[in-house]
Amino acid sequence: MPIEERGDAHLITHALAKDTLSRLRDVETSQVAFRKGLVKLGRICGYDIIDGAMETEFVSIRTPLAETTGERVKRLDDVVIVNVLRAATPFVEGLLKAFPRAKQGVISAGRNEEAGMGEDGTFPISIDYTKLPEIRESDTVIVADPMLATGSTMCAVLDHVLEQGPDPEHLFVLSAVSAPDGLVRVGEQFPEADLLTVAIDDHLNDEGFIVPGLGDAGDRAFRTE
Ligand SMILES: O=P(O)(O)OC[C@H]1O[C@H](OP(=O)(O)OP(=O)(O)O)[C@H](O)[C@@H]1O
Ligand SMILES: O=c1cc[nH]c(=O)[nH]1
Ligand SMILES: [Mg+2]
8 A cells, every 4th residue: 555654644655756756855856847746746645545545336337348347436526625825736736636526625824934933833824815615524625735844834724624614534634745843733733634745854944944855845836936
C-alpha cells in the first residue's frame, strides 16, 4: 500500500511522489516547472488516497465480447476537496484529476507574516473569503494545502470547515511537506483528521519556514516575491 503510518501522520510513499517532491524542493526549478510539479503531485496523492482509503465494489460489465466482472471505486461523488488559497490551487488541480466529480470549497487563509511567529509557535491567520459546499456525514473531505508548517493555517481552516455542519465520515488533511510541530498541533486539535503528507521535514526556522522544505510555495507557484 502506498500510504504508510508514521507517528502522527500517514506518509504517501509512491516513488513518483518522492521524485516530484524532490524536483519541487530544488531551488533551480522554474516557476512553470514548480506549478506543474504541484499539479502532478496532487494527482499522485489523489490516486494514492483512492488506493489506500476508498472502498471498491465488484460490478457486472458487458464488454463488446462477453460478460465479465469489473471493480469500481465506490462513492466518488461523496468527496469534498477544500482548496486553501492560494498555494493549494495547482495541488488541487491535480487532485481533481483523481476526483473529477468532487464538490469543491475554497478558503482564503493566510499567515500574518508581519506579526511574526508567536511564542507559542503559531501565526495569526486571516480568513478573508470562504465558499464551501454542504458537507454531509457520508462525505470524504480532503483539505489540501501543500505546506503544513506551524499548523496555524490548517487549524483555522479546519475550525471553519467543521463548524459548517456534521462531522464527515472521513477527514483528510493533505500536504506535500509537513513540519513535525504542525503535525502535532493539528493532530492534537483535530484527532478525527487523518494527516497525509509526502514528507515530514526536520524543523521550522525562526520565520516559521519548513527546513529543508521548498521555500514559499505560494510565491514559487504564482511568481510573487
Ligand atoms: O502551517 P502554517 O505555519 O500556517 O503555514 C502554512 C501556510 O503557509 C502557506 O500559505 P501562505 O500564508 O504563505 O499563503 P499563500 O498560499 O497565499 O502564499 C501555506 O500554503 C500554508 O497555507
Ligand atoms: O516553509 C513554508 C512555510 C509556510 N509556507 C510555505 O509556503 N513554506
Ligand atoms: Mg505563501
